Amino acid sequence: MTELGPNRYGKQSIRLVRVIRGPVHRVRDLTVDVSLEGAFDAAFVDGDNSSVVATDTMKNTVYALATEHLTGAIEAFAVDLARHFLEAEPVSAATVTIREQAWQPLAAGGVPAPDAFRRTGGSTRTAVAAAGTAGVTVDGGIEDLVVMKTGRSAFSGFPRDRYTTLREVRDRIMATRVSATWRHAGTTADWDARHDGLVNTLLATFADHDSESVQHSIWVITNAMLAAEPGITEVTMRLPNLHHWLVDLAPFGGTNEGEIFVATSEPYGMIEATVRRSVGA
Amino acid sequence: MTELGPNRYGKQSIRLVRVIRGPVHRVRDLTVDVSLEGAFDAAFVDGDNSSVVATDTMKNTVYALATEHLTGAIEAFAVDLARHFLEAEPVSAATVTIREQAWQPLAAGGVPAPDAFRRTGGSTRTAVAAAGTAGVTVDGGIEDLVVMKTGRSAFSGFPRDRYTTLREVRDRIMATRVSATWRHAGTTADWDARHDGLVNTLLATFADHDSESVQHSIWVITNAMLAAEPGITEVTMRLPNLHHWLVDLAPFGGTNEGEIFVATSEPYGMIEATVRRSVGA
Amino acid sequence: MTELGPNRYGKQSIRLVRVIRGPVHRVRDLTVDVSLEGAFDAAFVDGDNSSVVATDTMKNTVYALATEHLTGAIEAFAVDLARHFLEAEPVSAATVTIREQAWQPLAAGGVPAPDAFRRTGGSTRTAVAAAGTAGVTVDGGIEDLVVMKTGRSAFSGFPRDRYTTLREVRDRIMATRVSATWRHAGTTADWDARHDGLVNTLLATFADHDSESVQHSIWVITNAMLAAEPGITEVTMRLPNLHHWLVDLAPFGGTNEGEIFVATSEPYGMIEATVRRSVGA
């Protein structure tokens, strides 16, 4: 005898570009994922699709609702979409994840062009709205934000066993690709201002602290974000440690005082943690 | 006031190739991830690394232990590694994930070559061992197994709302990239035989059933796996629906009776579920 | 004053899957690129599109011609497509590149399933047909064929300067991802038999030779291919050297007699050469 355990389904990588026209155009470039949970046992066990919203319908819905609902931030659009998908029987939870790639106006003749843009890589803004019987939660976030500290980063005092060969260093490169999400206290906010404020705090604190480890940096940065923005309740940060190893130039008669490094892609460290306001705080 | 919530850290993408020499060589090609949890608050809050096993040490440990412990299946190696990493203070949980890419002997002069190999793509075997205070769990699995049904696959009877345009079909292509994991009941087994048996059941059932939907296929296939192998307690399957759309040749004076398709990569459906033995079964 | 130099345009990554139905189905999975050259100066200089075949039309043409022309090998389909595209004014050269991913029938109940398939990764078959005023050339080939020699591979006797630290070795791992193309003498052949014969010779020779370097291996393998198949005139081979470094286990009290390696992805060597029949041969 078997039974259906946790399950969900949906549509991923719905690519939606909106051009908001006017004297000056604006471009919104989104990738939307929709995922539903609910009492879908009949679909699995009996092959009965009578309550299975087609994932093709989900895709159509995202495009159809964009006209009216994609007027502001992706957090708001995600909330509207999640609420829409929650309405269908027998959906009990609808999660909408949106990634936004930024485009900036190009300059033409010294002024911003009204209808030409450059994709500004370096990071992706994210929003996740999860609608369920207990209400709606909204997470903002950022991905693929690649940063580096060339000073004020150490790693020392760690335990040594028979397999430890790493030297203690008080001055190393710390390079990472930041993934971070934060839980908003409510479902409405000045999303853009809040997002920009949090990312600015993240970056400024990354730049302006003395790091004893990636763990320590996560603590310092997330605390700064929670202090700066009372509208969020917790931050989850995931930082790969993208190792840069000092090249030994001695065999070639050279010296290397922290100047020449080989950047490596594997293996890499991975440190992740959630930091939240204390209960009662 | 803030506090540290869930956290973990480790090393990812440790690339390890072992050549087992003898009259006939064998190649084992692994990618190992190590992740630890425990009372690491001091590292985060105080920058105190006195209990932080360096991820570089984790990497060294994987290579050092390979000589004695990587003699059989990756499930066994993962268990040994997880138990080793659990020993350090203050680790309360150690998870080791291993992906193995298969290499097969090349034929030379009609017989298998003793020392030349071809990587046989198409899928990756996985093993996850999680050691904690409650014991050790072992999950086997497979990734990137790309399969297709060109017959006996339907999708019909689904609800229609104002955003539904998908036609009902009793004969469609179902193409997917299977990711599946299964929980073993214990920590020892004839791992290779069990893995091969489960994958064979998965493939044979995929081929030999009438599918009403991806959900339905997951149910049928996972039930066959649970029936075939009493040593597993549950199967989690994750199937993207890689859409193949029939090309309309009518504008060119042609007909297309289920012959010519455009394969698409985005968007795609995603269906996932865990199927387990019922309590008391 | 400026002028238009070399130029070309076309459509890339046209994804075409054909299901050939019957008592037993067969699957053909192609990615087609089309590229045209010709006197397109007016399009560039004057913005005059009157002779610019739309790349969307190229895509449609590939699908429309598949019904009648994709009945055998990709080499033949590439030739037919290239000849078709050459017909339009002012095209002077049409190049069609096709990559084919193989699918094999799954076994169900001990016999091949008639309508279920598994993608057999590990390599891609390629064909390039170039039609021009001088006729049509056909290149066959293979990509992403990953192979390894764990014995009979050396690299020694190379020059040493002040920047050389590599040790000479008579026994190393040679791992590579083969890209090879071969020029056919004509435009018709038993393409499948010839392709299989050439790949078999490539693999058997890779397995069964003593390698002094990647360069040496390219020479030995391509000569075997030219000897085995009189219908080809030259072979171009491109072999990255995917380094596997022996792990030093001495710091941990271990020994490593050519058993434990770290596989690296960058940097990598890259060796490529064309070997051809001598003029007059």
Add this chain to the structure above:
Amino acid sequence: MTELGPNRYGKQSIRLVRVIRGPVHRVRDLTVDVSLEGAFDAAFVDGDNSSVVATDTMKNTVYALATEHLTGAIEAFAVDLARHFLEAEPVSAATVTIREQAWQPLAAGGVPAPDAFRRTGGSTRTAVAAAGTAGVTVDGGIEDLVVMKTGRSAFSGFPRDRYTTLREVRDRIMATRVSATWRHAGTTADWDARHDGLVNTLLATFADHDSESVQHSIWVITNAMLAAEPGITEVTMRLPNLHHWLVDLAPFGGTNEGEIFVATSEPYGMIEATVRRSVGA
């Protein structure tokens, strides 16, 4: 009888990060490829490595020379490296390709941080120096510069045959990922100023022209670059046409006046051309 045709070898993806220290740090992040040609027949035919510079030595050389030679632009470093590698017998041509990813100082407390950086994605600067018996050529360039025109882009007047279904449009989105290289007239220049000037001209012209096709845009943009910078002799531009299709909202009762698009990744158009100063110009 066979003979060795065109051949070359080298090292690819040498990852080099230099931190230039001082009151304010600077980061240079390069990926270097080295490729050599010459009379290497003995290596291929006889397995004689006596003149084969090890690719490992190439890697060491890049790191060793960085201290003295990577002080300015990548164009200059590429020239120095190419000249160095040309010195070895029997090298007749040495090509060094460098890609640089930009890092910008982070702001901390309103001022640029001295030792913290953010990788500014969106494009990669490239330099290729080719040293041979005829001297040294230098190509600058840019890759992965993703741009979009939401106005002033048309495609009409193209020929229609039985396979043409594309509608003529006077207003479409043109999105592309620019790859461009330009040949410098000499081997010395104010590389950074020239690079920035050319990229600015490229972007401003992209923004500020009326496009009849991608071909037409290439002509207009490259001519502007050649007019703005007398120190270059030709520009090669490679522009994929990353199609954005208008979504039909009519089935859902909506209208779509050039607002809602689906961004696609395949298939895509590909247009490339070299534009050069006329002989005698």
